[in-house]
Amino acid sequence: MTRDVILASASPRRAELLRQLGLSFEILPVDIDESPHIGELPADYVHRLAMEKALTGYQRHGRREALVLGSDTTVVLDGQILGKPADEAEARGLLGLLSGREHQVVTGVALAVESGVEVRVSVTEVRFRALDPREVDAYCATGEPMDKAGAYGIQGRGGAFVASLRGSYSAVVGLPLDITASLLADAGLPVWDYWN
Numbered sequence: 001m002t003r004d005v006i007l008a009s010a011s012p013r014r015a016e017l018l019r020q021l022g023l024s025f026e027i028l029p030v031d032i033d034e035s036p037h038i039g040e041l042p043a044d045y046v047h048r049l050a051m052e053k054a055l056t057g058y059q060r061h062g063r064r065e066a067l068v069l070g071s072d073t074t075v076v077l078d079g080q081i082l083g084k085p086a087d088e089a090e091a092r093g094l095l096g097l098l099s100g101r102e103h104q105v106v107t108g109v110a111l112a113v114e115s116g117v118e119v120r121v122s123v124t125e126v127r128f129r130a131l132d133p134r135e136v137d138a139y140c141a142t143g144e145p146m147d148k149a150g151a152y153g154i155q156g157r158g159g160a161f162v163a164s165l166r167g168s169y170s171a172v173v174g175l176p177l178d179i180t181a182s183l184l185a186d187a188g189l190p191v192w193d194y195w196n
């Protein structure tokens with residue numbers, strides 16, 4: 001029996017990361033309301049959104065034996081959720097807050113299968129060096145911050161801001177590969193079966 005693996009995401013970075021695991025999969029973007037609830041903790045927030053993305057994708061795909069992955073990433077500074085910037089001015093403000101400080105990147109990953117949904121959350125500590133306002137302006141003008149939590153992409157020019165990282169690099173980019181591989185293995189689909 002073949003089992004369809006579905007990535008319920010519009011993020012090209014998540015697709016690129018999942019490709020690294022060597023399996024074949026389909027992409028099925030789902031649109032859900034991503035506003036945090038009042039007082040919701042960051043880990044609960046990404047847990048909820050990852051689960052909703054995976055379950056919505058599972059229902060929409062419609063095949064019983066499908067395995068559907070959903071993920072959500074947010075940046076957290078002093079316990080506050082920093083989402084995607086609405087415009088360039090907000091991006092500049094977010095990068096100013098992150099400059100010279102440590103923040104957390106919190107990513108939830110969910111795998112929906114016929115019997116239910118499994119969700120895990122990864123936390124990575126990232127420290128930025130002090131940023132020069134001129135480089136923040138130049139960075140914002142590239143457009144890179146716009147679709148990214150915390151207004152930076154570690155995998156792009158934003159990598160120049162990162163002084164240190166403790167945790168999963170792939171989780172910062174949007175899909176922790178360690179958790180993803182172990183969720184798939186627990187669901188009976190070890191990715192290493194695809195490796196020859």
Ligand SMILES: Cc1cn([C@H]2C[C@H](O)[C@@H](COP(=O)(O)OP(=O)(O)OP(=O)(O)O)O2)c(=O)[nH]c1=O
Pocket residue numbers: 008009010011013014029030034071072073074075105147148149150152153154155158172173174
């Ligand atoms: C911090 C950081 C975030 N990001 C991205 C990962 C996520 O794509 C995005 C956070 O937004 P998400 O809402 O997690 O994901 P998305 O809207 O891009 O895609 P979808 O909901 O369809 O799966 O920020 C980077 O690419 N690099 C980084 O260094």
